[in-house]
Amino acid sequence: MIVSKQKELDEIIKKIKGSVFIFGCGICSDTSRTGGPKEVEAMKGILSGKNIVVEGTYVIDAMCHIQKVRKAVRDNKEGLSKAQTVLVLSCGSGVQSAVAALPVGIKVVSGVDTMFLGNIESLSSLKEMCSLCGKCVLNETGGICPVTLCPKGLLNGPCGGMKNYKCEIDENMDCAWVKIYERSVIQNTLEDIKKTAKPRDYSAKKPAATLKFTGSHK
Ligand code: SF4
Ligand code: SF4
Incomplete structure:
Protein backbone atom coordinates (compact mmCIF):
# COMPACT_ATOMS: atom_id res chain seq x y z
CA MET A 1 0.00 0.00 0.00
CA ILE A 2 1.46 3.36 -1.02
CA VAL A 3 0.92 5.78 1.84
CA SER A 4 0.32 9.44 1.08
CA LYS A 5 -0.72 12.62 2.83
CA GLN A 6 -2.60 15.57 1.43
CA LYS A 7 -0.59 18.64 0.47
CA GLU A 8 -1.45 21.98 2.06
CA LEU A 9 -4.58 23.35 0.45
CA ASP A 10 -2.95 26.69 -0.43
CA GLU A 11 -0.16 24.83 -2.25
CA ILE A 12 -2.74 22.89 -4.30
CA ILE A 13 -4.88 25.94 -5.09
CA LYS A 14 -1.85 27.99 -6.21
CA LYS A 15 -1.10 25.37 -8.87
CA ILE A 16 -4.64 25.14 -10.26
CA LYS A 17 -5.20 27.06 -13.47
CA GLY A 18 -8.84 27.65 -14.58
CA SER A 19 -11.44 24.97 -14.00
CA VAL A 20 -10.53 21.58 -12.66
CA PHE A 21 -11.34 17.89 -12.96
CA ILE A 22 -10.44 15.73 -9.94
CA PHE A 23 -9.16 12.16 -10.13
CA GLY A 24 -8.86 9.96 -7.06
CA CYS A 25 -7.50 6.47 -6.46
CA GLY A 26 -9.73 3.81 -4.94
CA ILE A 27 -6.96 1.66 -3.51
CA CYS A 28 -3.98 3.25 -1.79
CA SER A 29 -5.24 6.84 -1.58
CA ASP A 30 -8.59 5.60 -0.31
CA THR A 31 -6.82 3.67 2.46
CA SER A 32 -4.56 6.65 3.20
CA ARG A 33 -7.70 8.84 3.27
CA THR A 34 -6.19 11.23 0.77
CA GLY A 35 -7.97 10.42 -2.48
CA GLY A 36 -10.83 7.96 -2.10
CA PRO A 37 -14.47 8.85 -2.94
CA LYS A 38 -14.92 10.76 0.34
CA GLU A 39 -11.80 12.89 -0.04
CA VAL A 40 -12.52 13.59 -3.72
CA GLU A 41 -16.02 14.81 -2.78
CA ALA A 42 -14.59 16.88 0.06
CA MET A 43 -11.99 18.44 -2.28
CA LYS A 44 -14.73 19.25 -4.78
CA GLY A 45 -16.65 21.08 -2.04
CA ILE A 46 -13.57 22.99 -0.88
CA LEU A 47 -12.55 24.09 -4.39
CA SER A 48 -16.11 25.06 -5.32
CA GLY A 49 -16.20 27.14 -2.12
CA LYS A 50 -13.10 28.98 -3.41
CA ASN A 51 -14.91 29.75 -6.69
CA ILE A 52 -12.94 27.17 -8.66
CA VAL A 53 -15.22 25.42 -11.14
CA VAL A 54 -15.08 21.63 -10.78
CA GLU A 55 -15.95 20.07 -14.15
CA GLY A 56 -16.14 16.54 -12.79
CA THR A 57 -14.65 13.93 -10.51
CA TYR A 58 -13.75 10.29 -10.94
CA VAL A 59 -12.17 7.70 -8.67
CA ILE A 60 -10.11 5.11 -10.56
CA ASP A 61 -9.59 1.82 -8.75
CA ALA A 62 -5.82 2.05 -9.30
CA MET A 63 -4.31 5.31 -10.57
CA CYS A 64 -0.96 3.54 -11.07
CA HIS A 65 -2.57 1.42 -13.82
CA ILE A 66 -2.06 3.53 -16.95
CA GLN A 67 -4.52 1.51 -19.05
CA LYS A 68 -7.25 2.11 -16.47
CA VAL A 69 -6.42 5.80 -16.40
CA ARG A 70 -6.60 5.92 -20.22
CA LYS A 71 -10.05 4.31 -20.06
CA ALA A 72 -11.14 6.77 -17.37
CA VAL A 73 -9.95 9.62 -19.61
CA ARG A 74 -12.08 8.24 -22.48
CA ASP A 75 -15.09 7.75 -20.19
CA ASN A 76 -14.85 11.31 -18.86
CA LYS A 77 -14.12 13.04 -22.15
CA GLU A 78 -16.82 15.66 -21.72
CA GLY A 79 -15.83 16.89 -18.25
CA LEU A 80 -12.14 16.72 -19.09
CA SER A 81 -12.56 18.68 -22.31
CA LYS A 82 -13.79 21.66 -20.24
CA ALA A 83 -11.06 21.47 -17.58
CA GLN A 84 -7.76 23.35 -17.80
CA THR A 85 -6.32 21.48 -14.82
CA VAL A 86 -6.58 17.90 -13.62
CA LEU A 87 -6.01 17.50 -9.90
CA VAL A 88 -4.84 14.01 -8.97
CA LEU A 89 -5.30 12.79 -5.41
CA SER A 90 -3.00 9.79 -5.63
CA CYS A 91 0.65 8.87 -5.25
CA GLY A 92 3.30 10.21 -7.62
CA SER A 93 2.95 7.11 -9.75
CA GLY A 94 -0.75 7.86 -10.28
CA VAL A 95 -0.02 11.49 -11.08
CA GLN A 96 2.35 10.37 -13.81
CA SER A 97 -0.25 7.92 -15.16
CA ALA A 98 -2.46 10.96 -15.62
CA VAL A 99 0.38 12.86 -17.32
CA ALA A 100 0.83 9.91 -19.72
CA ALA A 101 -2.89 9.47 -20.40
CA LEU A 102 -4.06 13.07 -20.78
CA PRO A 103 -3.55 15.43 -23.72
CA VAL A 104 -0.39 17.51 -23.20
CA GLY A 105 -2.37 20.77 -23.06
CA ILE A 106 -3.99 19.82 -19.74
CA LYS A 107 -2.07 20.78 -16.63
CA VAL A 108 -1.78 17.93 -14.12
CA VAL A 109 -1.49 18.90 -10.47
CA SER A 110 -0.57 16.56 -7.63
CA GLY A 111 -2.67 16.98 -4.51
CA VAL A 112 -0.78 14.64 -2.21
CA ASP A 113 2.73 13.84 -1.03
CA THR A 114 3.78 10.21 -1.47
CA MET A 115 5.27 8.94 1.77
CA PHE A 116 6.18 5.25 1.71
CA LEU A 117 5.15 1.70 1.00
CA GLY A 118 3.14 0.78 4.09
CA ASN A 119 1.88 -2.41 5.63
CA ILE A 120 -1.68 -2.16 6.94
CA GLU A 121 -1.56 -2.80 10.68
CA SER A 122 -5.15 -1.70 11.16
CA LEU A 123 -7.57 0.61 9.38
CA SER A 124 -5.93 3.56 11.10
CA SER A 125 -2.31 2.47 11.09
CA LEU A 126 0.03 2.00 8.14
CA LYS A 127 3.62 1.04 8.81
CA GLU A 128 6.69 1.28 6.59
CA MET A 129 8.40 -2.11 6.44
CA CYS A 130 10.04 -2.19 3.00
CA SER A 131 11.79 0.64 1.12
S1 SF4 B 1 21.69 -0.22 14.52
FE1 SF4 B 1 20.13 1.01 13.49
S2 SF4 B 1 18.27 0.54 14.63
FE2 SF4 B 1 19.98 -0.13 15.91
S3 SF4 B 1 20.48 1.62 17.23
FE3 SF4 B 1 21.77 1.80 15.45
S4 SF4 B 1 20.61 3.13 14.07
FE4 SF4 B 1 19.15 2.35 15.57
S1 SF4 C 1 15.81 -5.51 1.99
FE1 SF4 C 1 15.05 -4.12 0.45
S2 SF4 C 1 13.46 -5.22 -0.70
FE2 SF4 C 1 13.89 -6.39 1.19
S3 SF4 C 1 12.34 -5.68 2.63
FE3 SF4 C 1 14.15 -4.39 2.93
S4 SF4 C 1 13.90 -2.60 1.60
FE4 SF4 C 1 12.42 -4.17 0.98
Missing part, protein backbone atom coordinates in the same frame (compact mmCIF):
# COMPACT_ATOMS: atom_id res chain seq x y z
CA LEU A 132 11.76 -1.18 -2.23
CA CYS A 133 15.56 -1.30 -2.31
CA GLY A 134 15.77 -3.71 -5.23
CA LYS A 135 18.11 -6.20 -3.51
CA CYS A 136 16.21 -7.90 -0.72
CA VAL A 137 18.20 -9.16 2.28
CA LEU A 138 15.28 -10.62 4.26
CA ASN A 139 16.55 -14.18 3.73
CA GLU A 140 19.71 -13.23 5.63
CA THR A 141 18.08 -11.18 8.40
CA GLY A 142 15.33 -13.38 9.79
CA GLY A 143 12.70 -11.70 7.64
CA ILE A 144 13.16 -8.28 9.30
CA CYS A 145 14.35 -5.45 7.09
CA PRO A 146 17.40 -3.52 8.33
CA VAL A 147 17.34 -1.25 5.29
CA THR A 148 13.99 0.17 6.39
CA LEU A 149 13.76 -0.45 10.14
CA CYS A 150 17.29 0.69 11.02
CA PRO A 151 17.47 4.47 10.34
CA LYS A 152 21.07 4.01 9.20
CA GLY A 153 20.21 1.05 6.99
CA LEU A 154 23.01 -0.98 8.56
CA LEU A 155 23.53 -4.45 7.11
CA ASN A 156 26.08 -5.88 9.55
CA GLY A 157 24.65 -5.63 13.03
CA PRO A 158 23.87 -2.72 15.33
CA CYS A 159 25.76 0.53 15.59
CA GLY A 160 27.43 1.56 18.83
CA GLY A 161 24.53 3.82 19.74
CA MET A 162 22.03 1.09 20.61
CA LYS A 163 20.98 1.46 24.28
CA ASN A 164 18.76 -0.88 26.29
CA TYR A 165 17.80 -2.56 23.01
CA LYS A 166 16.41 0.76 21.73
CA CYS A 167 17.52 2.76 18.71
CA GLU A 168 19.76 5.76 19.30
CA ILE A 169 17.84 7.75 16.70
CA ASP A 170 14.48 7.16 18.40
CA GLU A 171 14.35 5.73 21.90
CA ASN A 172 10.75 4.65 21.43
CA MET A 173 11.83 2.30 18.69
CA ASP A 174 13.38 -1.13 19.17
CA CYS A 175 16.79 -1.44 17.54
CA ALA A 176 16.16 -3.31 14.28
CA TRP A 177 19.25 -5.43 14.85
CA VAL A 178 18.05 -6.55 18.28
CA LYS A 179 14.85 -7.75 16.63
CA ILE A 180 16.83 -9.47 13.89
CA TYR A 181 19.08 -11.13 16.48
CA GLU A 182 16.18 -12.31 18.65
CA ARG A 183 14.38 -13.78 15.71
CA SER A 184 17.50 -15.45 14.39
CA VAL A 185 18.05 -17.10 17.80
CA ILE A 186 14.49 -18.46 17.85
CA GLN A 187 14.77 -19.67 14.28
CA ASN A 188 18.23 -21.07 14.74
CA THR A 189 19.54 -19.00 11.83
CA LEU A 190 22.27 -17.06 13.63
CA GLU A 191 24.77 -18.30 11.05
CA ASP A 192 23.06 -16.05 8.49
CA ILE A 193 23.73 -12.86 10.43
CA LYS A 194 27.26 -13.87 11.34
CA LYS A 195 28.22 -13.60 7.69
CA THR A 196 29.48 -10.18 6.68
CA ALA A 197 27.09 -8.59 4.24
CA LYS A 198 28.77 -7.16 1.18
CA PRO A 199 28.35 -3.45 0.42
CA ARG A 200 24.95 -2.82 -1.11
CA ASP A 201 24.70 -3.22 -4.85
CA TYR A 202 23.00 -0.01 -5.83
CA SER A 203 22.87 -1.04 -9.47
CA ALA A 204 19.84 -3.13 -8.44
CA LYS A 205 18.06 0.15 -7.75
CA LYS A 206 18.32 1.79 -11.12
CA PRO A 207 16.37 4.99 -11.50
CA ALA A 208 12.97 4.62 -13.15
CA ALA A 209 13.11 0.82 -13.17
CA THR A 210 10.79 -1.12 -15.46
CA LEU A 211 9.84 -4.78 -15.10
CA LYS A 212 8.66 -6.46 -18.27
CA PHE A 213 6.84 -9.80 -18.25
CA THR A 214 6.91 -12.35 -21.02
CA GLY A 215 3.76 -14.33 -21.88
CA SER A 216 0.19 -13.45 -21.00
CA HIS A 217 -1.10 -12.45 -17.60
CA LYS A 218 -4.52 -13.64 -16.43
Whole structure:
Protein backbone atom coordinates (compact mmCIF):
# COMPACT_ATOMS: atom_id res chain seq x y z
CA MET A 1 0.00 0.00 0.00
CA ILE A 2 1.46 3.36 -1.02
CA VAL A 3 0.92 5.78 1.84
CA SER A 4 0.32 9.44 1.08
CA LYS A 5 -0.72 12.62 2.83
CA GLN A 6 -2.60 15.57 1.43
CA LYS A 7 -0.59 18.64 0.47
CA GLU A 8 -1.45 21.98 2.06
CA LEU A 9 -4.58 23.35 0.45
CA ASP A 10 -2.95 26.69 -0.43
CA GLU A 11 -0.16 24.83 -2.25
CA ILE A 12 -2.74 22.89 -4.30
CA ILE A 13 -4.88 25.94 -5.09
CA LYS A 14 -1.85 27.99 -6.21
CA LYS A 15 -1.10 25.37 -8.87
CA ILE A 16 -4.64 25.14 -10.26
CA LYS A 17 -5.20 27.06 -13.47
CA GLY A 18 -8.84 27.65 -14.58
CA SER A 19 -11.44 24.97 -14.00
CA VAL A 20 -10.53 21.58 -12.66
CA PHE A 21 -11.34 17.89 -12.96
CA ILE A 22 -10.44 15.73 -9.94
CA PHE A 23 -9.16 12.16 -10.13
CA GLY A 24 -8.86 9.96 -7.06
CA CYS A 25 -7.50 6.47 -6.46
CA GLY A 26 -9.73 3.81 -4.94
CA ILE A 27 -6.96 1.66 -3.51
CA CYS A 28 -3.98 3.25 -1.79
CA SER A 29 -5.24 6.84 -1.58
CA ASP A 30 -8.59 5.60 -0.31
CA THR A 31 -6.82 3.67 2.46
CA SER A 32 -4.56 6.65 3.20
CA ARG A 33 -7.70 8.84 3.27
CA THR A 34 -6.19 11.23 0.77
CA GLY A 35 -7.97 10.42 -2.48
CA GLY A 36 -10.83 7.96 -2.10
CA PRO A 37 -14.47 8.85 -2.94
CA LYS A 38 -14.92 10.76 0.34
CA GLU A 39 -11.80 12.89 -0.04
CA VAL A 40 -12.52 13.59 -3.72
CA GLU A 41 -16.02 14.81 -2.78
CA ALA A 42 -14.59 16.88 0.06
CA MET A 43 -11.99 18.44 -2.28
CA LYS A 44 -14.73 19.25 -4.78
CA GLY A 45 -16.65 21.08 -2.04
CA ILE A 46 -13.57 22.99 -0.88
CA LEU A 47 -12.55 24.09 -4.39
CA SER A 48 -16.11 25.06 -5.32
CA GLY A 49 -16.20 27.14 -2.12
CA LYS A 50 -13.10 28.98 -3.41
CA ASN A 51 -14.91 29.75 -6.69
CA ILE A 52 -12.94 27.17 -8.66
CA VAL A 53 -15.22 25.42 -11.14
CA VAL A 54 -15.08 21.63 -10.78
CA GLU A 55 -15.95 20.07 -14.15
CA GLY A 56 -16.14 16.54 -12.79
CA THR A 57 -14.65 13.93 -10.51
CA TYR A 58 -13.75 10.29 -10.94
CA VAL A 59 -12.17 7.70 -8.67
CA ILE A 60 -10.11 5.11 -10.56
CA ASP A 61 -9.59 1.82 -8.75
CA ALA A 62 -5.82 2.05 -9.30
CA MET A 63 -4.31 5.31 -10.57
CA CYS A 64 -0.96 3.54 -11.07
CA HIS A 65 -2.57 1.42 -13.82
CA ILE A 66 -2.06 3.53 -16.95
CA GLN A 67 -4.52 1.51 -19.05
CA LYS A 68 -7.25 2.11 -16.47
CA VAL A 69 -6.42 5.80 -16.40
CA ARG A 70 -6.60 5.92 -20.22
CA LYS A 71 -10.05 4.31 -20.06
CA ALA A 72 -11.14 6.77 -17.37
CA VAL A 73 -9.95 9.62 -19.61
CA ARG A 74 -12.08 8.24 -22.48
CA ASP A 75 -15.09 7.75 -20.19
CA ASN A 76 -14.85 11.31 -18.86
CA LYS A 77 -14.12 13.04 -22.15
CA GLU A 78 -16.82 15.66 -21.72
CA GLY A 79 -15.83 16.89 -18.25
CA LEU A 80 -12.14 16.72 -19.09
CA SER A 81 -12.56 18.68 -22.31
CA LYS A 82 -13.79 21.66 -20.24
CA ALA A 83 -11.06 21.47 -17.58
CA GLN A 84 -7.76 23.35 -17.80
CA THR A 85 -6.32 21.48 -14.82
CA VAL A 86 -6.58 17.90 -13.62
CA LEU A 87 -6.01 17.50 -9.90
CA VAL A 88 -4.84 14.01 -8.97
CA LEU A 89 -5.30 12.79 -5.41
CA SER A 90 -3.00 9.79 -5.63
CA CYS A 91 0.65 8.87 -5.25
CA GLY A 92 3.30 10.21 -7.62
CA SER A 93 2.95 7.11 -9.75
CA GLY A 94 -0.75 7.86 -10.28
CA VAL A 95 -0.02 11.49 -11.08
CA GLN A 96 2.35 10.37 -13.81
CA SER A 97 -0.25 7.92 -15.16
CA ALA A 98 -2.46 10.96 -15.62
CA VAL A 99 0.38 12.86 -17.32
CA ALA A 100 0.83 9.91 -19.72
CA ALA A 101 -2.89 9.47 -20.40
CA LEU A 102 -4.06 13.07 -20.78
CA PRO A 103 -3.55 15.43 -23.72
CA VAL A 104 -0.39 17.51 -23.20
CA GLY A 105 -2.37 20.77 -23.06
CA ILE A 106 -3.99 19.82 -19.74
CA LYS A 107 -2.07 20.78 -16.63
CA VAL A 108 -1.78 17.93 -14.12
CA VAL A 109 -1.49 18.90 -10.47
CA SER A 110 -0.57 16.56 -7.63
CA GLY A 111 -2.67 16.98 -4.51
CA VAL A 112 -0.78 14.64 -2.21
CA ASP A 113 2.73 13.84 -1.03
CA THR A 114 3.78 10.21 -1.47
CA MET A 115 5.27 8.94 1.77
CA PHE A 116 6.18 5.25 1.71
CA LEU A 117 5.15 1.70 1.00
CA GLY A 118 3.14 0.78 4.09
CA ASN A 119 1.88 -2.41 5.63
CA ILE A 120 -1.68 -2.16 6.94
CA GLU A 121 -1.56 -2.80 10.68
CA SER A 122 -5.15 -1.70 11.16
CA LEU A 123 -7.57 0.61 9.38
CA SER A 124 -5.93 3.56 11.10
CA SER A 125 -2.31 2.47 11.09
CA LEU A 126 0.03 2.00 8.14
CA LYS A 127 3.62 1.04 8.81
CA GLU A 128 6.69 1.28 6.59
CA MET A 129 8.40 -2.11 6.44
CA CYS A 130 10.04 -2.19 3.00
CA SER A 131 11.79 0.64 1.12
CA LEU A 132 11.76 -1.18 -2.23
CA CYS A 133 15.56 -1.30 -2.31
CA GLY A 134 15.77 -3.71 -5.23
CA LYS A 135 18.11 -6.20 -3.51
CA CYS A 136 16.21 -7.90 -0.72
CA VAL A 137 18.20 -9.16 2.28
CA LEU A 138 15.28 -10.62 4.26
CA ASN A 139 16.55 -14.18 3.73
CA GLU A 140 19.71 -13.23 5.63
CA THR A 141 18.08 -11.18 8.40
CA GLY A 142 15.33 -13.38 9.79
CA GLY A 143 12.70 -11.70 7.64
CA ILE A 144 13.16 -8.28 9.30
CA CYS A 145 14.35 -5.45 7.09
CA PRO A 146 17.40 -3.52 8.33
CA VAL A 147 17.34 -1.25 5.29
CA THR A 148 13.99 0.17 6.39
CA LEU A 149 13.76 -0.45 10.14
CA CYS A 150 17.29 0.69 11.02
CA PRO A 151 17.47 4.47 10.34
CA LYS A 152 21.07 4.01 9.20
CA GLY A 153 20.21 1.05 6.99
CA LEU A 154 23.01 -0.98 8.56
CA LEU A 155 23.53 -4.45 7.11
CA ASN A 156 26.08 -5.88 9.55
CA GLY A 157 24.65 -5.63 13.03
CA PRO A 158 23.87 -2.72 15.33
CA CYS A 159 25.76 0.53 15.59
CA GLY A 160 27.43 1.56 18.83
CA GLY A 161 24.53 3.82 19.74
CA MET A 162 22.03 1.09 20.61
CA LYS A 163 20.98 1.46 24.28
CA ASN A 164 18.76 -0.88 26.29
CA TYR A 165 17.80 -2.56 23.01
CA LYS A 166 16.41 0.76 21.73
CA CYS A 167 17.52 2.76 18.71
CA GLU A 168 19.76 5.76 19.30
CA ILE A 169 17.84 7.75 16.70
CA ASP A 170 14.48 7.16 18.40
CA GLU A 171 14.35 5.73 21.90
CA ASN A 172 10.75 4.65 21.43
CA MET A 173 11.83 2.30 18.69
CA ASP A 174 13.38 -1.13 19.17
CA CYS A 175 16.79 -1.44 17.54
CA ALA A 176 16.16 -3.31 14.28
CA TRP A 177 19.25 -5.43 14.85
CA VAL A 178 18.05 -6.55 18.28
CA LYS A 179 14.85 -7.75 16.63
CA ILE A 180 16.83 -9.47 13.89
CA TYR A 181 19.08 -11.13 16.48
CA GLU A 182 16.18 -12.31 18.65
CA ARG A 183 14.38 -13.78 15.71
CA SER A 184 17.50 -15.45 14.39
CA VAL A 185 18.05 -17.10 17.80
CA ILE A 186 14.49 -18.46 17.85
CA GLN A 187 14.77 -19.67 14.28
CA ASN A 188 18.23 -21.07 14.74
CA THR A 189 19.54 -19.00 11.83
CA LEU A 190 22.27 -17.06 13.63
CA GLU A 191 24.77 -18.30 11.05
CA ASP A 192 23.06 -16.05 8.49
CA ILE A 193 23.73 -12.86 10.43
CA LYS A 194 27.26 -13.87 11.34
CA LYS A 195 28.22 -13.60 7.69
CA THR A 196 29.48 -10.18 6.68
CA ALA A 197 27.09 -8.59 4.24
CA LYS A 198 28.77 -7.16 1.18
CA PRO A 199 28.35 -3.45 0.42
CA ARG A 200 24.95 -2.82 -1.11
CA ASP A 201 24.70 -3.22 -4.85
CA TYR A 202 23.00 -0.01 -5.83
CA SER A 203 22.87 -1.04 -9.47
CA ALA A 204 19.84 -3.13 -8.44
CA LYS A 205 18.06 0.15 -7.75
CA LYS A 206 18.32 1.79 -11.12
CA PRO A 207 16.37 4.99 -11.50
CA ALA A 208 12.97 4.62 -13.15
CA ALA A 209 13.11 0.82 -13.17
CA THR A 210 10.79 -1.12 -15.46
CA LEU A 211 9.84 -4.78 -15.10
CA LYS A 212 8.66 -6.46 -18.27
CA PHE A 213 6.84 -9.80 -18.25
CA THR A 214 6.91 -12.35 -21.02
CA GLY A 215 3.76 -14.33 -21.88
CA SER A 216 0.19 -13.45 -21.00
CA HIS A 217 -1.10 -12.45 -17.60
CA LYS A 218 -4.52 -13.64 -16.43
S1 SF4 B 1 15.81 -5.51 1.99
FE1 SF4 B 1 14.15 -4.39 2.93
S2 SF4 B 1 13.90 -2.60 1.60
FE2 SF4 B 1 15.05 -4.12 0.45
S3 SF4 B 1 13.46 -5.22 -0.70
FE3 SF4 B 1 13.89 -6.39 1.19
S4 SF4 B 1 12.34 -5.68 2.63
FE4 SF4 B 1 12.42 -4.17 0.98
S1 SF4 C 1 20.48 1.62 17.23
FE1 SF4 C 1 19.98 -0.13 15.91
S2 SF4 C 1 18.27 0.54 14.63
FE2 SF4 C 1 19.15 2.35 15.57
S3 SF4 C 1 20.61 3.13 14.07
FE3 SF4 C 1 21.77 1.80 15.45
S4 SF4 C 1 21.69 -0.22 14.52
FE4 SF4 C 1 20.13 1.01 13.49
